[in-house]
Amino acid sequence: MLRVVTGETGVLAMMVLGAGVGAIVRMVVGRTAGRRPPPGLCEAACAAVALVAVSVTTGTAAAVGAAMFGWWCVCLSAVDLLVRRLPNVLTLGGATTILGVAAATGHGRAAFAGAFLLAAPLLVTHLAVPRSMGAGDVKLALGLGAVTGLAGPSAVLVGALLPPVLTAGAALFLRLREAGRGGACAAPRALPHGPSMCAAAALAVISTG
Incomplete structure (x- = not known):
C-alpha cells in the first residue's frame, strides 16, 4: 500500500x-x-x-x-x-545541479564526498583500462555519487558495488535468451553501464534512506 x-x-x-x-x-x-x-x-x-x-x-x-x-x-x-554514449550535457550538467543544490542547502560536504567516493575508483579503472570503463560512466558517477552521499555511507557502498552485478546479470540474461532461441554463440557485446549505475543509485537511496 x-x-x-x-x-x-x-x-x-x-x-x-x-x-x-x-x-x-x-x-x-x-x-x-x-x-x-x-x-x-x-x-x-x-x-x-x-x-x-x-x-x-x-x-x-x-x-x-x-x-x-x-x-x-x-x-x-x-x-x-x-x-552507448553519455553526453556531457546530461552527466556533468546533472552533477553540477545536484552538487550546487546540495551546497546551497547545507549538505555540500556529504554530496561532494559521495561524488568523490563513487567516481574516483571508476576514474582509476578508466585510466588503467579505458575499454572496460567509459569516460561518460565516470562523469555520471559524480551526480549519482552526490545523491547517494546525501543518503549516507551505506547508500554510497551499494551504489558502488551493485552496478557491475546488474550489468553482468543483464549480459547473462541476454546470452541465455539468445541460446534459448538457438542462436549461434557470438562474441559478447558490450552493454551500456549507465542504466545499471542509475538503477543501483536509486535502489541504494530507497533501501538506505
Whole structure:
C-alpha cells in the first residue's frame, strides 16, 4: 500500500506530471541521441518514477526532488541504451545541479564526498583500462555519487558495488535468451553501464534512506 504523502489527488497529479515530463524526456533523448525511443516508453517510465517518488518520500518537496532525480536517470539511461554514449550535457550538467543544490542547502560536504567516493575508483579503472570503463560512466558517477552521499555511507557502498552485478546479470540474461532461441554463440557485446549505475543509485537511496 502506498504511503500517500500528498493525498490521492496529489499522487495522480504527480503521475500525470511524470507522463508529461516523459514526453519531454523522449524529445530530449531524440535530439541528443539522434533517434527517439519507442512512443510511450519514456512517458510510462517517468510516470512510474513519479509514483515511486511519492511512495518513498514524506512531503511534496521531497517527492518532487526524488522524481526529478529519477527523470534524469530515465533520460540518461535511454540515451545510453540507444547509442552507448553519455553526453556531457546530461552527466556533468546533472552533477553540477545536484552538487550546487546540495551546497546551497547545507549538505555540500556529504554530496561532494559521495561524488568523490563513487567516481574516483571508476576514474582509476578508466585510466588503467579505458575499454572496460567509459569516460561518460565516470562523469555520471559524480551526480549519482552526490545523491547517494546525501543518503549516507551505506547508500554510497551499494551504489558502488551493485552496478557491475546488474550489468553482468543483464549480459547473462541476454546470452541465455539468445541460446534459448538457438542462436549461434557470438562474441559478447558490450552493454551500456549507465542504466545499471542509475538503477543501483536509486535502489541504494530507497533501501538506505
